Amino acid sequence: MSLFWRIFLLNSVVLVLVTGLLLGPVTVSSPVLPGEAALLVAGLAVVLGVNAFVLRIGLVPLQRLSRAMATVDLLHPGRRPSVTGPPEMADLITTYNAMVDRLERERALSAGRALTAQEGERHRVARELHDEVGQTLTAVLLQLKRLADRSPAALRGEARQAQEATRSSLDEIRRIARQLRPGVLDELGLASALRALAAEFTGHGLTARLESRGPLPLLADDVELVVYRVAQEALTNVARHAGADRVTLSVRATDHGTELLIHDNGKGIGPAEEGAGIRGMRERALLIGASLTLESSEGRGTRVRLWIPSGPASITRRSDEAHV
Known part of the structure; x- marks a missing residue:
């Protein structure tokens, strides 16, 4: 039974019961007597309490859905509220779960495309660092070695320092290239x-x-x-x-x-x-x-x-x- 009919039928039962009591043994005088006022207040409290109880029971699935919506994280997939409650609530929860499923699939696809593009760009940059910059620095290193061998003793120390700085730069370039694209993973x-x-x-x-x-x-x-x-x-x-x-x-x-x-x-x-x-x-x-x-x-x-x-x-x- 839907939430609407639950609340409507319950209120109808309560109102019919109150009407029957007023037409039967219960009467209201003018002015209202203390006993009659107490009876009316007690009846009103019962009606409000029953309505509050029915609404709380009926809205529990909605509260659970609200908590799930507030804590949803697409990086932690699989968390879904259970489909329970009246038909309207069950339909709402089912629709929400289907929406989250679709969002997780779309996020996975978009993240996959982004990471694939990122790895492709890393591979390209690593190859250019290794093939272009690395080869250029290697050639410079060889030239500096020949220059150091032919330099006068007064300049040989500075040439050696330039050679060591170039070698350090070449090692750093190779390290960065390995981080961008681990060749050992492909080869070994x-x-x-x-x-x-x-x-x-x-x-x-x-x-x-x-x-x-x-x-x-x-x-x-x-x-x-x-x-x-x-x-x-x-x-x-x-x-x-x-x-x-x-x-x-x-x-x-x-x-x-x-x-x-x-x-x-x-x-x-x-x-x-x-x-x-x-x-x-x-x-x-x-x-x-x-x-x-x-x-x-x-x-x-x-x-x-x-x-x-x-x-x-x-x-x-x-x-x-x-x-x-």
Whole structure:
């Protein structure tokens, strides 16, 4: 029965009952006697109480829908209010759930296109840095070496300094190119890429280590790239904000999926809101149907867990990277 008819029929029953009482044993004198006034006030209180009870029961689904609308987050999919209540409420909740489903699909598609374009641009910039800028600096480095060898002793020191500065710039260019597009991921696979990533972040008081957790499944290219980018962003957050001196990466496979875990011994995230880096990791996880969870407490560091369930995303691709 709809909410309208519930309230209408209840009010009708109450009014018919009151009318019957007034036409029967209950009368109202003029002036009103104290007993009659008390009876009328009690009857009015009963009518109001019954109406309040029916309205509260009938509006519970609407209140639940309001809370769901206020707390909806497309980066945490799957949260839906249950479809209950009168037909109008059930239709409203069903329509809302369908709208959120559509928004999540559209957000995933748009985020996928944006991240694909971002990775393409990173690949182009990395290739140009490596092929154009890197080759130019290499040629300059060779010229400086010949110049240093032929220079007088008084100028040889300055030539050597220019040579070292150029070599440092070349190393920095190569490091930036590796961050933009991890060539080791394409050439040697996920295990080697994560090991190289851990080595890259080891230094300046931070030790990053990759733990072996048995054989890994052969994942599709886009899944491997998401795992690598999540690990890269998590390690970047540790190096910049955690104040940690140790961070551990582990990847393991189960019968139900693949897990990436990054755990540091820093100060934790605290009450601060999630930044762009964490939101970016969540968006990447959603692209491959994975879930990202963070656990943080003061003095015990932060745990970032990426869980990739077994399914169409875990497509076998290579045969030379079965173990970490």
